Structures are given as structure tokens and as C-alpha cells.
Amino acid sequence: MNNTDIPRIRAWFEAYSGSFLTGDEMNDKNIRLKIDHSYRVLERMSDIADRLKLGGKKRSIALTCALLHDCGRFEQFEKYRTYADVRSENHGRLGVKVLEENDVLTDLTSKTAEIITKAVLLHNAKALPDNLTAEQRYFTELTRDADKIDIFNVVVEYYLDDDPLKDRTVVHNLPEGEDVCDEVFEEFMHEGHVTFDFMKSVVDFKVFQIGWVWDINNRAALRILSELGYVERIISLMPVTVRTTAVAERYRTFIQILDDEKRLSWTEISREKLHDCRIFSLYSSQRESSVGTTSTAYMIEAPDWVTIVPLIEKGGEDYFVMVRQYRHGSMDVTTEFPAGTLEPGEEPETAALRELQEETGYKAGRMTWLGSVNPNPAFLTNNFTAYLAEELTSTGTQNLDEHEYVDYDLIPVSEVVRRMGSGEYSNGTMLMALMYYLRESGKIKLD
Ligand SMILES: [Fe+2]
The missing domain is CATH 1.10.3210.10 (Hypothetical protein af1432)
Known part of the structure; x- marks a missing residue:
């Protein structure tokens, strides 16, 4: 877009x-x-x-x-x-x-x-x-x-x-009602959700709506909903009975999770750049806890990263295009998926296509977003995004930066899965990409 x-x-x-x-x-x-x-x-x-x-x-x-x-x-x-x-x-x-x-x-x-x-x-x-x-x-x-x-x-x-x-x-033209009916009450207190079929009155309908809170997927959305106070308003518009009081209590216990988050959170008072390295910057930040204690936190600010899982089929077997390179942190050669950092203003998918081609010479006809995560929120501020690259065609030409020495090879998927996390497969972010790939391809069963 x-x-x-x-x-x-x-x-x-x-x-x-x-x-x-x-x-x-x-x-x-x-x-x-x-x-x-x-x-x-x-x-x-x-x-x-x-x-x-x-x-x-x-x-x-x-x-x-x-x-x-x-x-x-x-x-x-x-x-x-x-x-x-x-x-x-x-x-x-x-x-x-x-x-x-x-x-x-x-x-x-x-x-x-x-x-x-x-x-x-x-x-x-x-x-x-x-x-x-x-x-x-x-x-x-x-x-x-x-x-x-x-x-x-x-x-x-x-x-x-x-x-x-x-x-x-x-x-739904329901009558007003005076209390929550047995079925709706039972279901709400056990599940949070309520099945629409049991609705007998507007009071039931209000409980049914409160149950939607359990279906909110993102914490950010839940916070907005809570701040807008709609659910409390619905509660205030129900007749006060033993059951409606229990419904309100159950909701408030659930939403307590947001207050717990506040209690656990720290506020930033100031932030200072301590050192500018080429691939990241080191910052210190003064923070205040919810009970008023202060502390200094240190963090590394880096551009967002992308990792590409390039999948290719040959002779009936699936292969990943993997790269080999020396890593200065571990001072060793690793085998990894192609990866790199975003240029300023660059979309992750564009960066993924670019990095794949630069490091392996492969162009991808289809890219699928697999997921995005902070690789270590303890001290990193950036995001890691993984893509699946398919419909690959080789240009046969890498386009590497000065001081970038990278080999690439096709390695069977089964071998990568078996060896990931040990020996030369020692880059932890590759485990994240592989897990995303396995989930997307249905190789991890969720139930
Ligand atoms: Fe709609």
C-alpha cells in the first residue's frame, strides 16, 4: 500500500x-x-x-x-x-x-x-x-x-x-428483565463468554456484551476499552442483584490485569545517548517505578531487523537457502537464514527482499510475513520480523558490502530443524524465524 x-x-x-x-x-x-x-x-x-x-x-x-x-x-x-x-x-x-x-x-x-x-x-x-x-x-x-x-x-x-x-x-426486541437468567449466569461465571441462544432479557444481553471483553485480542485494545469506561457504564445500567453484582465482580477481576501492569511498569524520567556505534547506539535511562523508587536502565537502540526463510524445492525435497558468515560477537562462523537491518524509512518486506538478493542472489516471487517480535526486550528496543520467501529464482550474483564475506548454500529443511540451536546454528534469532516458519507451515500443531 x-x-x-x-x-x-x-x-x-x-x-x-x-x-x-x-x-x-x-x-x-x-x-x-x-x-x-x-x-x-x-x-x-x-x-x-x-x-x-x-x-x-x-x-x-x-x-x-x-x-x-x-x-x-x-x-x-x-x-x-x-x-x-x-x-x-x-x-x-x-x-x-x-x-x-x-x-x-x-x-x-x-x-x-x-x-x-x-x-x-x-x-x-x-x-x-x-x-x-x-x-x-x-x-x-x-x-x-x-x-x-x-x-x-x-x-x-x-x-x-x-x-x-x-x-x-x-x-433483539428482548424484554427488559429483572435479573440474569440461570443459563446466562452459569455460562458467564464459568467461561466469561455467553452463547447468544440463552438470551431471555436485556439484562442477559448486557451480560452477553460484557462477555465480549474476553474476546478482545490485543492488550492495547483492552486498555482503550477500559479507559473509555463503556463496560462500567453497562454494569451501572443493570439492576443491582446478587447475580449482576457477581457479574461485575468477575469482570473487574479480569480487567485487574491492566492495573497489575501499571503496578509493574516504570516511567521514563530522562534518556541519554552514551555511545554511538555503527550498528547500534547505547542509551541510559532514568526510570521511576510505580512505588516511587528510581533506577538507571541501559538499552541498545538498533534499526529493526529482518530475517528471511527462503524455501526452495528440489528433486522432491524442501531446502532452505542458508548463509555462512563470521560473527564478531561469538567470534565464530555460523549458519543462518539471510538477515539484515532496515534502511531508514524502509518497509520490512522491501528490506527482506533486498537482503535476500544481496546475500544469496535469490529473488523471491512471494513473500509471506511470518511474525514480528522484540528479540530481547530486556535491553533491546528494536523489532525483528521474519518472512517466508518462496518462488525463488537465482540471479547467481551476490551484492555484498565491503567487509561482508558471506557464503550461501541449500540445506535440507529437515537438517536445519534438527541442528538449529547447536553448533554452527548458534544464532538465537534464527530459532525465532524457524519457529515462525514451522507454525505458518502447519508443522507445529496447536492442539
Ligand atoms: Fe459489522
Whole structure:
């Protein structure tokens, strides 16, 4: 995604959603509901992205998923005069159809388009399928979180609206009720979640909504939700009974995790650069704990790193393209996946393609994001991202820097897996890349 995609897609969304406004009061009120919701989800996604320090292409994809997640809603209302999927059709699937018919994503790479399509398709799914790539899952989960935060807002607004003619389909036309029913109470207290089928009253529905908190995927989103106070507001709008008190308590115990984090956290008072080395800088930082004690922390600030897992098939066997080089830290020759640091402003995927070609001469036709992690948060500040590189073609020419001496070779996947973490396979970050690869390729079973 480049810088012009976001304004273009935003302009499309504005024109497209606006085209459903007809001047009819009831129609326009309903359409505006979803237009406003989409922009608020965009805002929430922007908050989440800030806290996750998402930049560049990742941020653009996240914002696009948020803005477009409900683009099926407009046609849904025009066709069926309802937002209830059970009485019309799945609005996630309808959204995908709308994006296709309007060529909204055709300027994007097929991989980016597919990430956005999956997020739109699955933002309202009960559970996510197992066959998503790590990248698709990541953005779909972000979208579901941003969406959920604003749905909490929408229902709170509904509860606070004292108009007797308000649209009761929001609460599925359930009667008000006086307490939580047996099934919902039992399920909530055991699971946190509640199955929709047991709903007997609006009180049950409120407990069902509180249960969504357990489905929030990202801690950053959970923090935003807690700060906005929507759940506490819902709790305050339930009748006070032994059961609703127990529900509130269970929620507050769960959300305590955020206070625990605050208690464990340190605040930075000042930071000073102590030494500038070529490949990293050393910093000292004055920190204050939650109980007021102070201490000096030292950290290494380095550019972000990428590691590439290049996979090639030969004669029916899978091989990795591995590199051999001398490492100054361990003062030994290691065997590793190709890897390198990002140039200033460079996207991780671009760096991965560049490093692969520089170190091995291989070009990749397909790159798959495997995951991103801080390689050692104790004293490193940077990120490590791993990519799977496939559809490889060899140019036969390396392009190495001065003082870079690198050999490369094809090594059977089975051998790398067997030997990783010992002998010449001693670079710990390669274990991270390999674990990501094994997970992505389904070679690690999750249950
Ligand atoms: Fe939706």
C-alpha cells in the first residue's frame, strides 16, 4: 500500500456510503448510523495502531480494514431494510462482494487486498478459521477489536437513549428483565463468554456484551476499552442483584490485569545517548517505578531487523537457502537464514527482499510475513520480523558490502530443524524465524 491508497479508498468510501442517503428520514438515520460507526472504528484503530507503534504499510492496512469493515451494511439496509444478518444475509460476505464490484482493492497487491478482504469477511465471524496466514489473522483480530470497542459505545448510547420509540432491534426486541437468567449466569461465571441462544432479557444481553471483553485480542485494545469506561457504564445500567453484582465482580477481576501492569511498569524520567556505534547506539535511562523508587536502565537502540526463510524445492525435497558468515560477537562462523537491518524509512518486506538478493542472489516471487517480535526486550528496543520467501529464482550474483564475506548454500529443511540451536546454528534469532516458519507451515500443531 502506498501513501495515495488511503485517501483514494477514503474518498471512495465517502462517496459510496453517501450514495445510500435518499432524503428519507428513517433511511438516512440508519445509513448515518453505519457511516458514523465506520469512522469511529477508524479512529479506534488509529488509537490501537499508535499504542502498538504501527507505522508505514502496516498502519495503512489496519486503517483500511477498519474503514471498510462494514461496507456491506449499506447494501444490506437498502435491500432488506434491516441490519440483522439472520433476517437478511451475512454483512461481512456482502462487504467483500461490494469491494469486488467497486474495484476498491484492485490497485493494491493481491496479498494486501486479501488481508483486507479477510478482515472484512471475518470481522463478524463467531470464530476465526485455522487456515489464515499469520498476517491475515493479525489484521483481522485488530479489526475485530476496533469494531468491538465501538459496538460497546453504540449499545451504551442505546441504553442511555430514553426515547420510547427507539429501535429495539438493537437488543433483539428482548424484554427488559429483572435479573440474569440461570443459563446466562452459569455460562458467564464459568467461561466469561455467553452463547447468544440463552438470551431471555436485556439484562442477559448486557451480560452477553460484557462477555465480549474476553474476546478482545490485543492488550492495547483492552486498555482503550477500559479507559473509555463503556463496560462500567453497562454494569451501572443493570439492576443491582446478587447475580449482576457477581457479574461485575468477575469482570473487574479480569480487567485487574491492566492495573497489575501499571503496578509493574516504570516511567521514563530522562534518556541519554552514551555511545554511538555503527550498528547500534547505547542509551541510559532514568526510570521511576510505580512505588516511587528510581533506577538507571541501559538499552541498545538498533534499526529493526529482518530475517528471511527462503524455501526452495528440489528433486522432491524442501531446502532452505542458508548463509555462512563470521560473527564478531561469538567470534565464530555460523549458519543462518539471510538477515539484515532496515534502511531508514524502509518497509520490512522491501528490506527482506533486498537482503535476500544481496546475500544469496535469490529473488523471491512471494513473500509471506511470518511474525514480528522484540528479540530481547530486556535491553533491546528494536523489532525483528521474519518472512517466508518462496518462488525463488537465482540471479547467481551476490551484492555484498565491503567487509561482508558471506557464503550461501541449500540445506535440507529437515537438517536445519534438527541442528538449529547447536553448533554452527548458534544464532538465537534464527530459532525465532524457524519457529515462525514451522507454525505458518502447519508443522507445529496447536492442539
Ligand atoms: Fe459489522
